[in-house]
Amino acid sequence: MSAATSRSSPHRARPTSPEASGGNEDFPGAGALRRAWARGLAPDARLSVSQWADRHRVLSGRASAEPGRYRTARTPYMREIMDRLSPHDPAQRVVFMKAAQVGATEAGNNWIGYVIHQAPGPMLAVQPTVELAKRNSRQRIEPLIAESPPLRERVRPARSRDAGNTMLSKEFAGGILIMTGANSAVGLRSTPARYIFLDEVDAYPASADEEGDPVSLAEARSLTFAHRRKVLLVSTPTIRGVSRIEREFESSDQRRYFVPCPHCGAMQWLKFERLRWSKGKPETAEYHCEACEAPIGEHHKTAMLEAGEWRATAEAADPATVGYHISALYSPVGWMSWARIARAHEAAQGSDEAMRAFVNTVLGESWVETGDAPDWQRLYDRREPWTPGTVPAGGLFITAGADVQKDRIEVDVWAWGRGLESWLVDHLVIEGGPDRQDAWAQLSALLDRSWRHAGGAHLRIARLAIDTGYETQAVHAWARSVGFAQVAPIKGVEGFNRSSPVSGPTYVDVTESGRRLRRGARLWTVAVSTFKTETYRFLRLARPTDEEIAAGAAFPPGTIHLPQWIESEWLRQLTAEQLVTVRNRRGFARLEWQKMRERNEALDCRVYARAAAWIAGADRWGEDKWRDLEAQLQVAPGASDPAGQIHRPGRAPEGKRRSDWLGRREGWL
DSSP, rough: OOOHHHOSSSSSOOOTTTTTTTTTTTTTTHHHHHHHHHHHHHHHOOOOOOHHHHHHHHEEETOSOOOOOOOOOOGGTTTHHHHTTSSSSSOEEEEEOOOOSSSSSHHHHHHHHHEEEEEEOEEEESSSSSHHHHHHHIIHHHHHHHHHHHHHHOOOOOOTTOTTTTEEEEEEEEEEEEEETTTOOHTTSSSSEEEEESGGGGOSSSSTTSSSHHHHHGGGGGGGGGGGGEEEEOOOOOBBBTOOOHHHHHTOOOOOEEOOOOTOEEEEEOOOEEEEEEETTEEEEEOOTEEEEEEEEOGGHHHHTTTTTTEEEOOOOOOTTTEEEGGEEEOTTTSHHHHHHHHHHHHTTTOOHHHHHHHHTTSOOOBOOOOOOOOOHHHHEEEEEEEEEEEOTTOEEEEEEEEESSSEEEEEEEEEOGGGGGGEEEEEEESSSOOHHHHHHHHHTTOEEEEEEETSSSSEEEEEEEEOSSHHHHHHHHHHHHHHTTTTEEESSSSSSSOEEEEEEEEOOOOOOHHHEEEEEEEEEHHHHHHEEEEHHHHOOOOHHHHHHHTTOOOOTOOOOOOTTHHHHHHHHHHHHHEEEEOOOOOOOOEEESSSSSSOOOHHHHHHHHHHHHHHTTOOOOHHHHHHHHHHHHOOOOTSSOOOOOSOOOOOOTOOOOTTTTOOSSOOO
């Protein structure tokens, strides 16, 4: 092949023409040979992402409920979103705020496949955590490559000695796909990236290893590619004022998918308030046109989606950013029906948690938190009688929250039962600040103290969470001296994180006798706003009347029981803060907890004790664990053999030291 021929196409050898080879153009088959030669000269067709997906994407049975050839026509509203990610489109940032079950995950995977096959370059795909990144690699990316022949040819199969294809890294000709978690600053700054896929950004932590906002860290990797970069941000929204995806959507051109009414042809975007049904009969759900008010049956949805189009409803702050929003009302037939949406809405009535999930995952909208402090006098009037320092019948294990002040350490002890129902068991004030060894000695003694249960058993503190915000090194040193299986040093951070309000533990250095000990303490990070909001929501729960209780009615899950012996000052501290909306210079809103009075130790201690219950595992326990805790109470052990053990002593695994459940020694718990 000549040098000229080699330069003409970097991707393929140019076929030799019949004339150049001296052949007779009239020989048999000459026409077919000329046509083949002409096809070889033509450049590859410029495909968009949706065209590539329709031509090359095959859905695996391992990763899809509808395996087989991918069809954009199944979710026509995804076509424009995918095509905006094509290199020839001028958009640099694509924001997609969406409900669940609308096909966003597969659209993102289509983009990954397109990059590998058609537009190779460095790509970064970010999940909320490294563990989720690994899971996504196994369940989504590996089937994507294995089931699509063009990708299988370009990505070498994973081998133990092949560094180019690992769980979190896939090399291909001209590029590399790196997968990481938003909780890993190292992963986010690992390499420059032309393409960045940020999935479920509202589940990202507030900071990646305390190095800053993970979205900003990730996007910084693409700045060197200037106008050639592509960034896709996708998420179901969470809480109004703190939702990342909502903030990005509001600064975009806010595109909605307009569909025609099958009766009058009026174009409109679907709103939940126009979905109507007979109460108690969700199967009668129909959509009512906002122009002619005619009811639209769901059998019209497929045609409506095919005829739909995206329309901008605002002016973008950055013309290079386009934003899209869609709810589950658009979900294809067979995925999320209108009847199912109506049924979910009816089922969510009466529960803030269920309604929040409905608003987030079905409507694809943010949830407005109500952060008004409950009336402390109302809480005072509904206090309940039980003996001070005892655990009521429903309590199955206890935790404590400790707040370190300049001249004292305040500790609240809470008992927890099924459904996170809770009872305030004790309130203690240890005189003396963190510079007093006798104060730390008294706090240590609490770890060995037991509280009598109404059934006769005795319970000890399963976990004590202590704030490290004041005299950090002193707190770390004390926690290290007593062991970390029973004590959890915590650091509170602002912001909400419903999926994982507590993260860690991470190792931190501590100072002991003037000597720095590396990895000397374990620190848990707590999104305090999440637990403050939860506490106020639990305090506002409606309660059964005395007559209903006598008839066997139960308290709602999460109910907070307060004893008669608690004083009004403590209740004022419990309700000392309020959630307010503040706006920055750019006009973006965020939620912030603000004090209405100076002292708020009771609220802080409640948040710390709640974090201790989360760390103990109460939010994730199955039925077997709760039954085990109930069984421990039935044998009525004494103070020397306490119930409420979240890790019951047993035979240690081979090669591990046995650890008692109180955490005096670090072992295999």
